[in-house]
Amino acid sequence: GAGVSQSPSNKVTEKGKDVELRCDPISGHTALYWYRQSLGQGLEFLIYFQGNSAPDKSGLPSDRFSAERTGGSVSTLTIQRTQQEDSAVYLCASSLVRAEQFFGPGTRLTVL
Amino acid sequence: SQQGEEDPQALSIQEGENATMNCSYKTSINNLQWYRQNSGRGLVHLILIRSNEREKHSGRLRVTLDTSKKSSSLLITASRAADTASYFCAIRGGSEKLVFGKGTKLTVNP
Numbered sequence: 001g002a003g004v005s006q007s008p009s010n011k012v013t014e015k016g017k018d019v020e021l022r023c024d025p026i027s028g029h030t031a032l033y034w035y036r037q038s039l040g041q042g043l044e045f046l047i048y049f050q051g052n053s054a055p056d057k058s059g060l061p062s063d064r065f066s067a068e069r070t071g072g073s074v075s076t077l078t079i080q081r082t083q084q085e086d087s088a089v090y091l092c093a094s095s096l097v098r099a100e101q102f103f104g105p106g107t108r109l110t111v112l
Numbered sequence: 113s114q115q116g117e118e119d120p121q122a123l124s125i126q127e128g129e130n131a132t133m134n135c136s137y138k139t140s141i142n143n144l145q146w147y148r149q150n151s152g153r154g155l156v157h158l159i160l161i162r163s164n165e166r167e168k169h170s171g172r173l174r175v176t177l178d179t180s181k182k183s184s185s186l187l188i189t190a191s192r193a194a195d196t197a198s199y200f201c202a203i204r205g206g207s208e209k210l211v212f213g214k215g216t217k218l219t220v221n222p
Contacts, residue, residue: 004154031208042200042214043155050208059209091154100145100157101210 002026004104006092012110013082021077021107025094032075033093033101034067043091049075050097082111116144116184116201116213124219131188133216135201136181144177145202145210146186155200158186191220 005024013019025032034046045059049069060066064082069075079086089108093101116135125131135144143162147155159175161168161184168175174187188195198217202210 033209035212043202043210043212045209045211048207048209056207056209093155098142098208100160101155102157103147103155105154 004092004094004102006090006104006107008107009105010108010110012112014112015084016081018078018080019082019109021079021090021092021109023075023077023092023094023104025073025075025092026102027073029094029096029102030072031095031097031101032069033095034075034077035091035093036088037091037106038088046077046090079109082109084111087111116203116211118199118201118213118216120216121214122217122219124221125191126221127191127193129191129220131191131195131218131220133186133199133218135184135186135213137184137201137203138182139203139205141179142204142206144184145204146173146175146184147200147202147212149198149200149215158199188218191218193220193222196220 007022030051032049035043037043047067048056064080067077089106091106093103095101116137119134145160146158149155161175161177172189177184198215200212200215202212
């Protein structure tokens, strides 16, 4: 079946604007994760959704970042009032419970 | 911090040689996973090794885990140019999230 998809693949925005990044997980995967990867760095955990449980938001860097997952499927990561340090590749992954994570191709965000 | 630390940061070898990458961590783990990333985009899962396992194989890949030393190694045998990528270890502790290291950048020269 189809893998994890993310849109847009690239996003260029001006400082201070809001952006929305979308993730479509693999059908049937109950867990969904968002990560951020800055140039040449490892992945930084942002947020985790599992079924109907309250999400683990412990990785969100500031209150400008939020995410939701509608109907246990599609997720949207929103960054308000973007800053230049928000520039990074945002990666989404999905999995069955306690299983390997399948990653999408990422969204490259550039804040000018 | 649970974060895995890969060593070396960069590795350059000739095609046909073996490549060994190491990962060290600081806390107890449920499992440890290795991922590969090409061209700075999506990651591909390679191997998952549980805390009660010591070694796993998958094709040309061999992963070891030493929980007493809090370390793991990834061995790629008979490397190919197509193995050129960044390799990350990821730690799963008590929660569901994975904590990634900064990766080892492997270059396999033809």
